[in-house]
Amino acid sequence: xxxxxxxxxxxxxxxxxxxxxxxxxxxxxxxxxxxxxxxxxxxxxxxxxxxxxxxxxxxxxxxxxxxxxxxxxxxxxxxxxxxxxxxxxxxxxxxxxxxxxxxxxxxxxxxxxxxxxxxxxxxxxxxxxxxxxxxxxxxxxxxxxxxxxxxxxxxxxxxxxxxxxxxxxxxxxxxxxxxxxxxxxxxxxxxxxxxxxxxxxxxxxxxxxxxxxxxxxxxxxxxxxxxxxxxxxxxxxxxxxxxxxxxxxxxxxxxxxxxxxxxxxxxxxxxxxxxxxxxxxxxxxxxxxxxxxxxxxxxxxxxxxxxxxxxxxxxxxxxxxxxxxxxxxx
Amino acid sequence: xxxxxxxxxxxxxxxxxxxxxxxxxxxxxxxxxxxxxxxxxxxxxxxxxxxxxxxxxxxxxxxxxxxxxxxxxxxxxxxxxxxxxxxxxxxxxxxxxxxxxxxxxxxxxxxxxxxxxxxxxxxxxxxxxxxxxxxxxxxxxxxxxxxxxxxxxxxxxxxxxxxxxxxxxxxxxxxxxxxxxxxxxxxxxxxxxxxxxxxxxxxxxxxxxxxxxxxxxxxxxxxxxxxxxxxxxxxxxxxxxxxxxxxxxxxxxxxxxxxxxxxxxxxxxxxxxxxxxxxxxxxxxxxxxxxxxxxxxxxxxxxxxxxxxxxxxxxxxxxxxxxxxxxxxx
Numbered sequence: 001x002x003x004x005x006x007x008x009x010x011x012x013x014x015x016x017x018x019x020x021x022x023x024x025x026x027x028x029x030x031x032x033x034x035x036x037x038x039x040x041x042x043x044x045x046x047x048x049x050x051x052x053x054x055x056x057x058x059x060x061x062x063x064x065x066x067x068x069x070x071x072x073x074x075x076x077x078x079x080x081x082x083x084x085x086x087x088x089x090x091x092x093x094x095x096x097x098x099x100x101x102x103x104x105x106x107x108x109x110x111x112x113x114x115x116x117x118x119x120x121x122x123x124x125x126x127x128x129x130x131x132x133x134x135x136x137x138x139x140x141x142x143x144x145x146x147x148x149x150x151x152x153x154x155x156x157x158x159x160x161x162x163x164x165x166x167x168x169x170x171x172x173x174x175x176x177x178x179x180x181x182x183x184x185x186x187x188x189x190x191x192x193x194x195x196x197x198x199x200x201x202x203x204x205x206x207x208x209x210x211x212x213x214x215x216x217x218x219x220x221x222x223x224x225x226x227x228x229x230x231x232x233x234x235x236x237x238x239x240x241x242x243x244x245x246x247x248x249x250x251x252x253x254x255x256x257x258x259x260x261x262x263x264x265x266x267x268x269x270x271x272x273x274x275x276x277x278x279x280x281x282x283x284x285x286x287x288x289x290x291x292x293x294x295x296x297x298x299x300x301x302x303x304x305x306x307x308x309x310x311x312x313x314x315x316x317x318x319x320x321x322x323x324x325x326x327x328x329x330x
Numbered sequence: 331x332x333x334x335x336x337x338x339x340x341x342x343x344x345x346x347x348x349x350x351x352x353x354x355x356x357x358x359x360x361x362x363x364x365x366x367x368x369x370x371x372x373x374x375x376x377x378x379x380x381x382x383x384x385x386x387x388x389x390x391x392x393x394x395x396x397x398x399x400x401x402x403x404x405x406x407x408x409x410x411x412x413x414x415x416x417x418x419x420x421x422x423x424x425x426x427x428x429x430x431x432x433x434x435x436x437x438x439x440x441x442x443x444x445x446x447x448x449x450x451x452x453x454x455x456x457x458x459x460x461x462x463x464x465x466x467x468x469x470x471x472x473x474x475x476x477x478x479x480x481x482x483x484x485x486x487x488x489x490x491x492x493x494x495x496x497x498x499x500x501x502x503x504x505x506x507x508x509x510x511x512x513x514x515x516x517x518x519x520x521x522x523x524x525x526x527x528x529x530x531x532x533x534x535x536x537x538x539x540x541x542x543x544x545x546x547x548x549x550x551x552x553x554x555x556x557x558x559x560x561x562x563x564x565x566x567x568x569x570x571x572x573x574x575x576x577x578x579x580x581x582x583x584x585x586x587x588x589x590x591x592x593x594x595x596x597x598x599x600x601x602x603x604x605x606x607x608x609x610x611x612x613x614x615x616x617x618x619x620x621x622x623x624x625x626x627x628x629x630x631x632x633x634x635x636x637x638x639x640x641x642x643x644x645x646x647x648x649x650x651x652x653x654x655x656x657x658x659x660x
Contacts, residue, residue: 043645043648046645046648047643047644047645047648050642050643050644050645051642051643053642054642135646135647139645139647142645191521191524191525192557193524193555193556193557194521194523194524195521218551218555219555221548221551221552222551222552222555225523225548225549225552226523227522227523273640276639276640276642276646277636277639277640277646279639279646279647280635280636280639280646280649280650282646283646283647283649283650283651284619284622284650284653284654285615285618285619286650287650287651287654288615288618288619288622288654288657289614289615289618291654291658292614292618305610306607306610309606309607309609309610310603310606310607312380312381312383312384312606313377313380313381314377314380315373315376315377315380315469315472316465316606316607316609316610316612316613317465317469317609317613318373318376318377319610319613320610320613320614320616320617321613321617323614324614324617324618324621327618328621
């Protein structure tokens with residue numbers, strides 16, 4: 001496709017069905033668009049894709065900048081593609097200023113992977129709210145599934161709320177860490193470690209091997225003390241090297257046994273149903289909030305009430321009530 | 331007071347100011363009430379209390395049933411009262427069917443503590459939503475502060491979302507655990523451990539002492555691997571016995587040094603301001619959600635759209651949008 005033309009709904013649906021990546025990309029652009037003219041078409045494309053979605057292995061990957069996420073994903077993605085899987089790599093980065101050339105999404109980060117014909121890479125959508133960014137990534141994931149991708153890797157940085165969003169759309173959650181606990185870990189937010197199904201001590205190469213081995217055993221002891229997961233999976237700790245590829249096959253074999261377990265105990269189904277309801281609730285909250293803050297009456301009073309809350313002259317509950325009364329007056 | 335009469339706002343304000351516990355209790359009942367006739371009075375009582383609130387040490391306490399929370403709180407509360415502190419014990423239990431005789435709130439759980447003249451115990455408010463229950467507990471805390479209580483203990487069970495609510499209203503968060511990691515811990519939800527400023531291995535008495543000592547060292551190693559807190563406090567692990575009182579003085583001395591730190595680095599102020607804004611946001615979300623689900627048009631379509639989300643025929647985002655359009659039509 002030299003130049004984009006306006007495709008019809010049928011062309012989108014057919015293009016996605018046969019796995020045409022150019023059409024898939026364009027469909028994602030429609031879904032990501034905030035223009036009113038795209039809203040109906042986007043919804044129709046998505047709805048036609050929904051019945052064909054849900055058949056992939058959804059893997060979330062997080063870790064602070066510098067932990068080697070890009071190198072790991074390139075190595076892991078290539079390994080999967082060589083096993084004949086179709087792999088889609090998506091990112092959620094709420095700080096990304098636009099979908100063009102965002103740090104996380106830039107294809108130049110993963111040169112070998114982005115050239116591979118079985119791999120589809122899509123950078124983070126732009127957006128003002130994490131909820132908005134994340135729900136678009138989730139819809140992109142569904143389109144990729146409809147286009148026949150077997151494995152979806154959803155990547156995010158380990159420094160904020162976005163892990164919760166990713167955790168709420170994937171089946172399995174990987175946390176990349178570095179050996180030498182301490183300063184390097186300060187960027188990871190508390191609470192994220194406990195979401196991990198698999199902790200990977202990356203950069204297990206060269207002179208770093210001994211350190212990563214020690215780190216593995218420390219983390220194993222620590223995870224042992226964590227409460228049990230509802231799905232009865234015991235989180236694993238492994239070392240690997242995105243650079244040399246060491247341990248990458250083992251990562252996949254652990255993920256495979258994770259899926260065997262959660263499929264056999266129905267937890268995959270339960271989790272996905274819970275997630276769909278979570279996203280319904282999140283979308284309701286998010287969209288209600290947007291309409292609330294767009295309301296002129298609310299806007300007029302919000303700053304004053306917020307500063308009254310700050311200096312303890314009104315309770316948050318009362319301030320909220322006053323604002324919502326204003327909202328309903330319109 | 332033999333029989334409750336209707337007090338005036340001035341009587342409530344004056345009664346709270348002088349620390350009259352009967353009037354304090356009645357004021358809390360007004361605040362907890364869902365009757366429209368109490369709403370204005372409740373808001374006025376609270377607003378008059380707000381400027382006098384904020385001067386207590388707010389401590390959250392959680393742990394699964396069986397960990398010995400009641401015994402610990404009785405022991406710890408008595409220790410504090412003997413140091414001449416006025417102590418209020420509040421509970422958040424969203425499963426509590428009513429404020430009368432709830433399992434968590436029952437005064438018979440802490441017979442010595444509830445008889446103490448420097449101690450005020452208030453069971454969990456009743457309510458349908460955790461947000462509602464929690465915001466009432468938070469307001470009760472503010473009234474107790476205005477009534478001169480120096481230390482507020484907010485207790486909850488370690489089995490759900492209520493820890494997040496408690497964590498969002500206290501300065502310091504204690505997690506009670508048992509030695510012998512494994513089955514006993516399964517009730518604690520993942521993510522809660524990382525919220526703890528102090529992990530207490532309870533029941534360090536009799537033949538259990540060696541086990542708790544081992545557990546202490548395991549947890550210390552584990553917490554060491556956790557990311558650093560923003561307030562630069564390193565979470566501590568200690569053993570104690572609610573039954574014998576062993577280690578209870580040490581708990582208080584650790585909490586004291588915690589407060590020295592967060593006061594000196596301004597984190598207490600920052601945290602409380604963040605919390606007030608969190609509760610404003612939570613109250614807005616919660617109240618918007620209530621009005622949304624009370625809406626007749628929404629009620630008519632919600633179940634259908636939810637099941638469409640469940641069986642993948644509409645995306646959560648789209649379903650939410652349709653419902654909110656219905657909500658705004660009214």
